Amino acid sequence: MSKKISTSKGSASTIRRVLRLIAPYRFLVALTLILAAITVITTLYAPVLTGHGVDLILGPGQVDFAALGQLAVRLVVVVTITAVSQWLMSMVNNRITYQVVRDIRVQAFEHLEQLPIRYIDAHRPGDAISRITTDVEQFSDGLLMGFTQLFTGILTILGTLAFMLSIDWRIALVVVLLTPLSIFVARFIAEHTYSMFRVQSETRAEMTSLVEELVGNEHLVRAFGYEQRAEDRFERVNLDLQSCGVRAVFFSSLTNPCTRFVNSVVYAAVGLLGAFIAIAGGITVGDLSAVLNYANQYTKPFNDISSVMTELQNALACAQRVFDLIDEPPIQPDAPDAKVLHQGAGRVCFEHVKFRYDPKVPLIEDMNLRVYPGQRIALVGPTGCGKTTLVNLLMRFYEIDGGTLSVDDWSINRITRDSLRANLGMVLQETWLKCGTVAENIAYGKPDATREEIIAAAKKARAHSFICRLPQGYDTMIAEDGGNISQGQKQLLCIARVMLRKPPILILDEATSSIDTRTEVLVQDAFEELMKGRTSFIVAHRLSTIKNADRILVMKAGNIIESGTHEELLAKGGFYAELYESQFAKV
Amino acid sequence: MQKLLRYIKGYEKESILAPLFKMLEACFELLVPLVVARMIDTGIKSGNTGTLWGQFGLLVLLAVVGLASSLTAQWFSARAALGYGTALRRDLFHHINTLSYSELDGIGTPTLVTRMTSDINQMQNGVNMALRLLLRCPFIVLGSLIMALLISPRLTLLFLVVTVVISLVIYLIMRATVPTYRQAQNTLDRVTLLTRENYVGARVVRAFARQADEVADFVQTNDRFKQLQIGAGRISALMNPLTYLLVNLAIAVLLIRGGVEVDTGALTQGEVIALINYMGQILTNLLRMADLVISITRALASGIRVLEILDTPTSMPDPAQPTLAPAQDAPAVAFDKVDFTYKGAGAPSLSNISFAAAPGETIGVIGGTGSGKSTLINLIPRFYDASQGTVRLFGQDVRGFGFAQLRRMIGIVPQRAVLFTGSIRDNMRWACPDASDEAIWQALEIAQAADFVRGKPGALDEPVETGGRNFSGGQRQRLTIARALVSKPQILILDDSSSALDFATDAALRRALKKRTNGMTVFIVSQRAAAVQRADRILVLDDGILVGNGTHADLLQNCPVYREICMSQLSREEVEKTL
Incomplete structure (x- = not known):
């Protein structure tokens, strides 16, 4: 019982929110109500007129043609009014519904862009997508039906009653x-x-x-x-x-x-x-025919209203799901006095950084690391050891729980997110490209880039030659799933995308398990080119990369367990040495 | 289309009786205006209360009989529709299970799933609706016309004109809105695309600070969607008002013309009322037919999509041979001048491949993406047939084996580690339904999966969720390896299946495979030199051509492609260390 009350309360607040969404269109709503009233009254009047018509043709020699002609004209006028106002009403209803739906959808999408990555990682994409698409559509259908049938239904019931009472x-x-x-x-x-x-x-x-x-x-x-x-x-x-x-x-x-x-x-x-x-x-025979007509139609509005009710309930549930998404707490906005960090030198410093995905499961407890401009840091360790966590923290996709993380001596909480990210270039293993042309994708980080800049970046990223071989070159559309280019080529485009921005700090994921050998060589070259003179963090899979790094961080279960150069670590004979040797283990 | 009709088999009686009873109901409905006319003309005019009661009883009787025949029709039609759907589903599922990899690649499994589920549901609903309404609506329209003809032949023309004009209006409106609705649908698809893109790509969008542009793009798309919907709505909103207007204009004409007829005594007052009623019936049923047409069209479109699959014959029927005996001393796998070209592909994926693998040998297969590695190993279990040349297993042409025997002989670990809902034990029994727990544990040991399975509270009974998402990538991969080992196949194929394992686990796995799978011929496919270098022999593929076949040391010396691969992954000293 108590549950029932709480859901009805919940839906009451949902209704209030929906009404607030409709509020800006109250003029249109008033208009549709007026039109509905006109439609209903004229619709109910037509059978009465027909009934009168029938009364004028009683039998042989008892037909009043003059009155009949007048009545026919009146009937035509009335049904024309009905038709026109019904049509206008539908259009007004469409306009309100589609506008409201557009508003709620845009609101949800704007919120999506503000959701913490933590939320996005924890929820499957299908869920949010269906809220913004299917649920909103359902809501739209329900709303439209509510507008068209609820009010007219109620009016029809009352009107019919009134007309019938007036007859008998x-x-x-x-x-x-x-x-x-x-x-x-x-x-x-x-x-x-x-x-x-x-x-x-x-x-x-x-x-x-x-x-x-x-x-x-x-x-x-x-x-x-x-x-x-x-x-x-x-x-x-x-x-x-x-x-x-x-x-x-x-x-x-x-x-x-x-x-x-x-x-x-x-x-x-x-x-x-x-x-x-x-x-x-x-009563007359004509009255009887009108009443019979009403009796025939009288249940229809009741049925309509009951189906509208179900539909509306469904629509409200869908609306609630959308509102739930909109109500998810967004990211903390940048501090009002947050500084805009300009292109810096690329210094990164972790001091006593503490971070956990799940407050109950310890992960990074006390991480300290100082990286100087231009240094190359390789992150090594078994799968799931927390390498991507560093990416999440550096890019401020997740907030640290303690300590300070600073870029160019600025704590990342004190600079704007956008300017922090402008200083960081990232090429992840999961390449993400937009559904658009190759050029648009390369210029994603710099939408105003000229074609020359784009081509120059592509050349540096070793992507130019394959792009030229695509059917429309730089204007080739990349399909939704990127199906028309290979995984390696996608990665080259992602590199070109970063190349165009020239950020001082890079975060690269080297995993290339699905890239063929030849493209792999290109990707390596491109990475090299990209890293020139830049601070870089590489989630490394290739021994040559690891060995060329200024510093190797060996991670296990979220913590840095060893750190040093290749030689130092081998000499130490620890986890890294074991990992390295297993490569060459004789069976 | 006939092919789709035959699934009604076993329910022929129902599918004839359902519409018949429905039409019976319609007949009773058509009689109502006549009864009312009689009530007016003979009952009221002459004040005969007996007639009135009689007609009232008749109306109630008509209602009762109508209800009874309608319920009968619904029952038959529900049975026929569900019977139809069930039979079609069964047959389609069976048919999908006979399709070979070539057909599956061409069609794609996601669309097969849609066709199995929503398309067949759509058809089932279509059958149900068609049985109930497809005949009923036109029947009532026709019946109303006939009744009008019986009452007043001279006014029938008016009825005909109205029917034709209203049908035409409905048709034109529907035709005009279809393209706009399709456009709207495409725009809606784009709304979905943008949403998905921004959700999945949230990191990149934010990394490049493009949120505002993405929102602007989304707003623009939604505005377009709104415009299209309003545009389509403007036309389709004409349907009800326009048809309503037409019918009432006709009623106005009917009143005047009816007046003339009544004046001459050719028609009675009650009959005019009956005619007006029939006019209303025609409108209602024509509109219902318009809805029906939309639903049936949708069901037909689904039908065509299902038919496409049913009409795709399998290119590889099961030879269903009695068990073939292995030839003495024959190699476990032998390729003899094998060419292979994918259906519809311009160039061959494998050209002139010949090699032999002895029982117990471990064979590495290496090469870049698109070099033909996976294609080569897919020919061994006969997922595809060679375009030229022959593949032999233990001396027998692979095409001679029955599928059951073939699958028992060969264990496969695919690239994508997919597990199925159920328990770990259910998954382990995929290849071998009656495997003992002992055999399963043995396989888990070899696959380096025993430790973590033992660590699970349910051990072998531990549930596996959809897609195995309650296991990590590495665990899934090891479980799929164990799954292939349970049936103790003579040939084991690992298709790039240790990519999610760390170096140490990978090495332990290879060691265990070597030691504990006596006599098993193992194929290891990989892009990594480290994964294949200790194989007894390595096949090097480049653009579908076998460019190397030998040991690691041989190939380093004599095979430039192999050397290139090794050097790109390891340094010179490291390569030397492997020798």
Whole structure:
């Protein structure tokens, strides 16, 4: 019970937020309400007019043609007004909805750019993406439906009631009393099919994940001769889905026929009662036809409203998911007095730096390191030893928990993030390129670069020759997944991207496991070129790089366990020496 | 299309009865206006309450019978639709399991997953909807026209005109909005792309301080999306008002023309009301048909996508031979002048490859990306057939083996370390469903995975999450190696599968493989000289050509490509140290 209250409270605040989003368009909202009122009233008036028309054609020789002609004209005018205002209303609704949706989406995206990398690392991309895309779409659908059907639905119910009362109160009473029956029937069916739907959607989810796993890895299924077992497993779920699916589909499809049945009975009852009243002279035949028309239509707004309610609830849940994203605490803004660090010499200093991803799991407890301009630092160690953590801290993707980390004698917390990052060039193992042209990608860090600068950078990065061989050279579009160029070529482009910026400090990840030998040579050359005269941190995988470093940091479990030059470390005979020797171990 | 229809097999009765009952219901619905007309004309006009009660009873009876036939129809149609979906799913899944690597590469597994799931669901819904409504809506439209004809032949023309004009309007509006909606969809895809790009690339975007530009780009895309949606909405919003207007214009005409008919006595007042009712029926059902057309088109598009897969024959049917006996003294693997070209590729990936590997030998395969290493080893378990030449295993042509025997003979460790949901034990039994725990532990020992598996609370029962994400990259890799070893294959293929291991573990693994896999022929594919240098023999590939076949020391002396690879990875002294 308490849970129910809290969710309704939660949705109340969501509704308030949605309303705030709509607030700037209140003029349009007022307009759509007016149009809805016009539409509803004229729509309800048309059957009355038709009924009057019918009353004018009583029988042979009893037709009032003059009045009939007038009435026809009136009918045409009324339905024209309905049509026009309905059309305008739809357009206004579209405008409000799409504008609100655009606003919320932009807001979410702006927030995405402010989210801490910690959040991004901890959450799978699919989740945030679906919030900004699918959830917003769902919200949009719900909102649109709410606008178009909620208000008109309520007005229609009230209006119909008023029109029926104006014709005959007894018939109105019958309709009002009997119609809720169909709503009860619909609700009864919905409640009793809910569990079947849940079973169905659970079974369907089970099937989807089975298919994703087995068909998604079909190469392995075939490689291990797993086909028959795969089919057996699949068949079990498939049959489960069939049996629960038949029930769910059947019982859910009961709603329409059942409500229609109730409607028909109401219709018959109204017909009978109306006929008796007509015989008694209470109403005309035309009135009866109008009332029958209403009786036929009366449940529609109720059904509409109930489906709008479900849809709106769904939309609110989606909106809440988007709001949740927007409410994620953003990064600490730069201090108001933060200095803009200009291109510096490239001095880096770690003093008693403490850092943990998980407050409970110790990682970097007391790190001290002084790096002078132009020095080359190799980071070595087994996978997961925390090499990338240093990158995260230097770039200030994560905040340190203690101590100071300074660049050119400025604590990185006291300079703006953008200017800090402008001093650091990074080429990571996971190459990320934008979906755009090669030139746009190289100029990513310097959007105003001229074509000459871009080409010069590409040449230095040893990327020029392969770019020239691409179909449109520098204007070749790079596909979304970068599928049209190889991993090594991607890395060259990333190097060119940094080359154009000429930062004093570099962070490079050398992992080249998926690069072919020839490109690898190019990448090495490019790295060399890039490192000239710059302070560099290299997550090293290649022994030659390690040996040429001014200093090697051997990391294990987040800490620097050894540090020194290649010779010093070998002489020491520690972990590094062991790692190095295992390369040449005779079997 | 006929191919897709045959999955209704076993449910023919249901799929005929469902629409029949639905049409029955429609018939009863069509009778209602006539009954009401009678109520008015004979009941009210003559004040005959008996007739009124009679007609009321008739209306209720029609409703009851209508409900009964509708429920019957729903039941049959649910059964037929689900039966259809289930059979189609089963068959498609089976068919996918017969496709060879060539077909799988061409189609791509992600799209196979979509076709298995959402496309078939879409079709199932389509069948359900088609059985229930496809005949019903046109039937009611047609029925209303016929009723109009019966009531007043002279006014039928009006009905015909209205039906045609409304259909035309619906068609034109739908046709006009389709391209805009497609454009909107593309823009929405771009919204998704930008979102994903900025999420995945958050580090780079921030490193280059481009957040503001990215937001500007996103805003621009969204504005465009909004414009397109509003544009499409402007036209599609015409549908309801316009058709409503048309029907009511027709009613206005009907009133006047009906007046003329009533005046001459050709028509009664109640009949005019009935005609107006039929006019409303026509509109409702035409609009419903428009919705239906959209859904059915969607289902058909899915059908075509599913059919594409079903129509892709496997290029490699299972020979299903009885077990072939190995020839005496034959090499475990022998390539004889093998050429291989991928389907649709311009140039061959392997040319004229010949070599032999004796039982128990360890063979290294090295070369750059695209040199044909993976292609070469993929020919051994017959994932692909050689375009020219023959591959023999133990003296027999690889094409002669049944798949089951072939897979038992060969253990494979793929590049990507993929594990499946279930327990570690389930994963270890992939190649060998009845492997004992003892055999599994033995394999784990060799793969250097026993220690960390033992360290898990559940040991072999430890659950593996989707994709094995509760294990580190290195652990996954070792588990996949163990998985291939459980069945004690005669040939083991490691396709660049120690890249996530550190030097020390990698060395221990190689040592264990050497010592404890007696008689097993092992292929180690790698880009790293260090990983293959101690193999009995190394095959060096360059652009699909076998440019070296010998020991590390031989090749350093005689094979320039091999030397180049070694030198790029190790210094001169280090290379000497390996000799």
